[in-house]
Amino acid sequence: MAAHNVVAVEDTRVLWATFVRFDRPAGRPLWALAAPIHHRTVPRLLRRAALDAASAGETTRGDGRLP
Numbered sequence: 001m002a003a004h005n006v007v008a009v010e011d012t013r014v015l016w017a018t019f020v021r022f023d024r025p026a027g028r029p030l031w032a033l034a035a036p037i038h039h040r041t042v043p044r045l046l047r048r049a050a051l052d053a054a055s056a057g058e059t060t061r062g063d064g065r066l067p
Contacts, residue, residue, distance in 0.1 A: 001027035016042055 001022055008015040018038065022028050 001030060003031075014046060016046065018042075 001020065001024065003018060003020045006015075006017045006019065020027075020031050022031070
């Protein structure tokens with residue numbers, strides 16, 4: 001199994017995509033176990049990064065508000 005995370009940042013938007021390739025039969029059931037954790041964790045980490053940036057004075061919008 002191989003996984004690649006691709007992140008694109010444009011102005012106040014962030015796109016995070018995860019691409020997973022299953023090389024062996026065991027990969028699909030393993031990803032089925034890991035995917036729900038991944039789907040909950042990534043948005044939380046992105047929100048936390050935005051809050052940390054805002055508290056450091058690095059606003060994510062021109063008006064000083066978080067998206």
